[in-house]
Amino acid sequence: MAELKKDYTNKGKITCNKNILLSIINLATKEISGVASLTNKFKNAFAKLFSKKDFDGVRVSFNQNDELIVDVYIKVYNGFSIPDIAYRVQENVKNNIASMVDMRASKVNVHIVDVEFKEEVAI
Numbered sequence: 071m072a073e074l075k076k077d078y079t080n081k082g083k084i085t086c087n088k089n090i091l092l093s094i095i096n097l098a099t100k101e102i103s104g105v106a107s108l109t110n111k112f113k114n115a116f117a118k119l120f121s122k123k124d125f126d127g128v129r130v131s132f133n134q135n136d137e138l139i140v141d142v143y144i145k146v147y148n149g150f151s152i153p154d155i156a157y158r159v160q161e162n163v164k165n166n167i168a169s170m171v172d173m174r175a176s177k178v179n180v181h182i183v184d185v186e187f188k189e190e191v192a193i
Contacts, residue, residue: 104150137176
């Protein structure tokens with residue numbers, strides 16, 4: 071199991087399981103109005119078999135400077151402003167990570183994969 075560590079000089083270390091971070095990002099994204107779901111639409115069928123469904127659509131990585139980079143792949147509902155949704159997802163993810171695990175995401179990349187249309191019921 072991968073762990074994320076942050077070293078606080080003279081204060082000790084905080085260790086956070088990667089699944090906790092993925093869960094925080096997943097929930098922070100779903101809180102935003104207009105987000106239909108998180109998705110890995112372009113993932114191949116073999117990779118989908120072995121992935122955890124709870125964290126589909128979320129990827130975290132660290133660059134050379136140990137800065138956190140988050141990629142979120144979402145479907146949005148028709149009728150919502152895509153730039154507005156993307157901005158609110160970025161801010162919510164950054165704020166939740168900062169408040170819950172005291173880490174700073176240097177980048178939150180929001181990828182709009184699809185637009186979902188609500189089906190209207192015929193009378």
